[in-house]
Amino acid sequence: MTRLLGERLTLSYDDRTVAADLDVTIPDGSFTVVVGPNACGKSTMLRALARMIKPRQGQVLLDGQAISSLPSKEVARRLGLLPQSSIAPDAITVADLVARGRYPHQGLLRQWSKDDEAAVSSAMAATRVGDLAERAVDELSGGQRQRVWLAMALAQETPLLLLDEPTTFLDITHQIEVLDLCAELHEDQGRTLVAVLHDLNHACRYGTHLIAMRDGAIVAEGDPQEIVDAELVEAVFGLRCTVIADPETGTPLVVPAARRR
Amino acid sequence: MIGAVAGRFPVPVRRMAPARTLTVVVALTLAVLALLVIAVGTGDYPISPGDVVRTLLGQGDSATEFVVETLRLPRALTGILAGAALGAAGAIFQSIARNPLGSPDIIGFTAGSAAAAVFEITVIGGGTVAIAAGSTVGGLITALLVYGLAWRRGVSGYRLVLIGIGISAMLEATVNYLLTRGKIEDVQAASVWLTGSLNGRGWEHVWPTLVCLAVLFPLTTVLQRDLRMIEMGDEGAKALGVAVERSRLMNLLVGTLLTAVATAACGPVTFVALAAPQIARRLTAATGPGVMTAALTGAVLMLAGDVLAQRLFPSTPLPVGVLTGALGGLYLMWLLAQEARRNRA
Numbered sequence: 246m247t248r249l250l251g252e253r254l255t256l257s258y259d260d261r262t263v264a265a266d267l268d269v270t271i272p273d274g275s276f277t278v279v280v281g282p283n284a285c286g287k288s289t290m291l292r293a294l295a296r297m298i299k300p301r302q303g304q305v306l307l308d309g310q311a312i313s314s315l316p317s318k319e320v321a322r323r324l325g326l327l328p329q330s331s332i333a334p335d336a337i338t339v340a341d342l343v344a345r346g347r348y349p350h351q352g353l354l355r356q357w358s359k360d361d362e363a364a365v366s367s368a369m370a371a372t373r374v375g376d377l378a379e380r381a382v383d384e385l386s387g388g389q390r391q392r393v394w395l396a397m398a399l400a401q402e403t404p405l406l407l408l409d410e411p412t413t414f415l416d417i418t419h420q421i422e423v424l425d426l427c428a429e430l431h432e433d434q435g436r437t438l439v440a441v442l443h444d445l446n447h448a449c450r451y452g453t454h455l456i457a458m459r460d461g462a463i464v465a466e467g468d469p470q471e472i473v474d475a476e477l478v479e480a481v482f483g484l485r486c487t488v489i490a491d492p493e494t495g496t497p498l499v500v501p502a503a504r505r506r
Numbered sequence: 507m508i509g510a511v512a513g514r515f516p517v518p519v520r521r522m523a524p525a526r527t528l529t530v531v532v533a534l535t536l537a538v539l540a541l542l543v544i545a546v547g548t549g550d551y552p553i554s555p556g557d558v559v560r561t562l563l564g565q566g567d568s569a570t571e572f573v574v575e576t577l578r579l580p581r582a583l584t585g586i587l588a589g590a591a592l593g594a595a596g597a598i599f600q601s602i603a604r605n606p607l608g609s610p611d612i613i614g615f616t617a618g619s620a621a622a623a624v625f626e627i628t629v630i631g632g633g634t635v636a637i638a639a640g641s642t643v644g645g646l647i648t649a650l651l652v653y654g655l656a657w658r659r660g661v662s663g664y665r666l667v668l669i670g671i672g673i674s675a676m677l678e679a680t681v682n683y684l685l686t687r688g689k690i691e692d693v694q695a696a697s698v699w700l701t702g703s704l705n706g707r708g709w710e711h712v713w714p715t716l717v718c719l720a721v722l723f724p725l726t727t728v729l730q731r732d733l734r735m736i737e738m739g740d741e742g743a744k745a746l747g748v749a750v751e752r753s754r755l756m757n758l759l760v761g762t763l764l765t766a767v768a769t770a771a772c773g774p775v776t777f778v779a780l781a782a783p784q785i786a787r788r789l790t791a792a793t794g795p796g797v798m799t800a801a802l803t804g805a806v807l808m809l810a811g812d813v814l815a816q817r818l819f820p821s822t823p824l825p826v827g828v829l830t831g832a833l834g835g836l837y838l839m840w841l842l843a844q845e846a847r848r849n850r851a
Contacts, residue, residue: 297741321747331742332604334734337793348735349747353728401746 247273248437249294249324249405253303256289256461263289264461267303271405271454276431277439278452278469282482286461287441288329288409294439295326295407307405321349325403327394329410333382339393340378343369346400368399371434372426388419395426406430408440412447420444424451445482449473449497457481473497527790527799534789534802538586541809545582546574548817576708584707585812585826586805587715588768589778593786593804594726594797595768596779598761601733601795602754603667606841609780610765613758614670616774617677618648619766620700623773624681627696628688637699638770645769648673649762653755662740702775702827704812711771718767722760726797729757734794775827777834778804778811784841 250270256263263286271277271294279287292298294305296312305312312320325346333342346368347361369375372392377385382393391411398406408427412420428451431438442448448455449469456466459481465472478486478499485502492498547558551573560566561574592610600608610616622644626632632640652673656666681700685693732753735743740750765779782804786796789803808826811833815824 292741295745297744316747317744317749318747321745326741326745328739328741328745330739332737332739334737334793335787336791341793345735345738346746353731398745 247271248308249306249439251290251294251300251303251305254290254293254300254305255302256286256293256298257301258289258298262301262461267461267463269294269456269463271437271439274435274437275454276428276452277437277454277456278448279439279441279456279458280443280445280448280481281458281464285458287456287458289461290458291326291407291409291439291441295324296320297326297328318349321401321403323403324405324407325398325401326407327398327409327411329413331394333390335383337382338378339374339380339382339385339396340365340369342382342393343374343396343400346397349401364400364402368396371399371430372396388415388422391415391419391423392426395423399430403436405437406439408438410441410443412442412444420447427451445473445478445499446491446497449499450491450494469497470495473499527792527796530786530789530799531802534799534806537806538802538809541806541813542582542586545585545809545813546578548813549578550820580709580712581704581707581812582809584711584715584771585704585808587712587719588704588771588775589782589804589806589808590801591715591719591722591764591768591771591804592775592778592808593782594723594801595761595764596781596804597783597786597795597797597800598726598729598733598757598764599779600783601737602757602761603664604737605667606784606845607780608667610761611670611674613666613762614648614652614673614677615645615762615765616769617674617681618651619645619769620774621648621677621680621684623699624684624688624696627699628684628692631692641773642766642770645766646762648677649758653758698825699773700827701825701831702773703825704772705823705825707772715767715771718763722764722767723801725760726764729753729760730795730797733757737794773827775808775811775830777830777837778807780834781837782807 247270252268254267254269255265256267267290269290279291281287289298293300296305296317299313307315307320307324344361344365347364350361351357369378372395374389374392374396377389377393382390385393395411411423411427415423424447427438427440430436431453452469454466455469455472457464457477464481465477473488474497475486475488478484478488487500487502488497489500490496490498543555543558546562547553547555553561553570553573557566557570558574561570562579566574596609599610599613600606602608619641623637623641626637626640630636652666652670655673656669658665685696688696732743732748735746735748736750736754744750768775783796783800786799786803790796790799807830811830812826815826815829818824
């Protein structure tokens with residue numbers, strides 16, 4: 246029994262159906278990476294798993310219960326989501342924003358506690374934003390800001406963490422920094438991570454479990470080392486390529502075919 | 507399982523005791539009290555601050571007592587309460603709209619209550635109570651209509667603003683039509699109501715307002731917790747377990763009721779709901795809707811506005827709405843200039 250799975254999901258925006266009859270399972274303890282061409286439904290699937298959109302048919306199960314039947318706050322104690330775009334309130338400091346990750350653990354009578362403080366400080370330490378604690382979020386660079394949002398999601402202390410394109414809009418250095426951080430969270434803290442990524446090479450290097458999607462369906466899934474080859478890349482992205490071993494890690498490295506030789 | 511990453515020291519986190527906010531709250535409260543003494547002590551029959559305080563404590567002579575407790579105190583108290591209600595409502599609406607231009611106007615409340623009141627005055631010819639009741643109901647119905655029209659599996663702040671502007675424009679046209687058709691004395695009465703005034707407010711205005719606010723203010727404090735989360739975007743808030751749609755609806759409802767209470771007490775006074783939250787925010791430099799500081803600022807603005815409007819030209823006291831309207835225009839220009847500068851930067 247895995248903690249998070251989607252059963253026969255039909256996902257749509259208004260009249261446009263993005264995915265039909267989709268089954269997806271997130272292996273416990275994995276760093277699952279979802280890849281696929283634009284508009285293949287990967288972000289939609291992630292958002293459905295995080296109860297951001299309601300499936301037209303089928304259901305998402307969290308710990309064996311329909312996620313839609315659980316109180317939102319209860320879900321937020323087990324499953325976190327870093328959305329593609331969030332708004333930092335005016336003039337908010339890093340520490341205050343990270344502290345907001347504690348919302349699901351607080352209530353009217355249970356406000357700020359020792360647990361909250363410990364969670365916030367360790368989240369800030371893990372993402373290395375401690376030095377920025379009193380800075381305003383809107384003065385930070387894109388990479389720093391993404392680390393702060395990640396710290397907020399970490400402070401939520403959920404065993405499951407979903408990330409919707411966490412590296413978009415970042416330059417290559419900051420992309421690697423964020424992904425290294427995700428790998429650390431996965432390895433050191435034993436969290437189950439699910440990330441939608443654009444870069445197939447990043448997916449192969451960091452993911453322990455890969456889900457490749459096209460046209461709202463899962464084309465292949467498994468350990469990237471075992472499933473990623475030229476044939477799969479062509480089937481998923483329609484791209485001719487050669488797959489070699491990453492000289493750094495030995496994971497699959499996709500080299501697109503040249504225009505003409 | 508989850509904790510500090512080995513080898514790194516956790517960063518000490520200090521939950522900022524909002525010292526500055528506390529100072530601002532104390533200063534604003536003192537300002538309200540000082541303005542109250544001024545409002546009650548000045549006018550055709552001046553009373554020294556010492557006598558004002560003595561009378562308020564129940565130790566004044568009977569003439570002073572009459573002036574203070576029958577004439578001036580209820581007017582000032584109505585102003586404080588209505589100003590606080592408008593300030594709080596403005597904070598809620600601006601937070602929901604994620605825009606400093608958000609105010610009860612955005613949900614069409616003001617236009618709806620104005621249309622109903624003018625209809626009541628020029629067509630039905632009801633008294634003060636009927637006008638207050640009519641304006642409240644008109645405002646609430648309009649607010650519900652705007653919310654209903656903006657609903658599309660959830661309500662976004664942006665859609666709410668656009669639909670509110672559209673409905674408001676139609677209602678304003680109705681108001682103008684009614685004003686062109688009415689008898690001249692009715693039209694004059696309607697114009698005074700539309701300006702917003704504290705003239706002749708007595709205890710019959712204070713008590714109902716106070717009772718309503720005693721219910722609504724604690725609610726805003728509770729609802730504010732979700733509101734500041736929703737400021738991070740619907741998805742971000744939802745991911746943290748906020749019931750976004752329900753919270754937003756509750757906040758809109760309470761914001762609308764606060765506006766209704768203020769409008770019933772003194773008509774649609776402009777500017778207070780718009781400016782109070784922004785002034786409060788600049789004073790405290792805090793994030794979040796800041797409903798309580800906005801309420802206190804609203805009380806200060808309303809009372810200061812009324813004292814100025816009455817004393818500026820002692821021979822022809824103005825309705826408070828004229829003054830707040832004029833100030834509001836200036837404020838709006840300043841705000842737009844600031845926004846433009848920020849967008850350029």
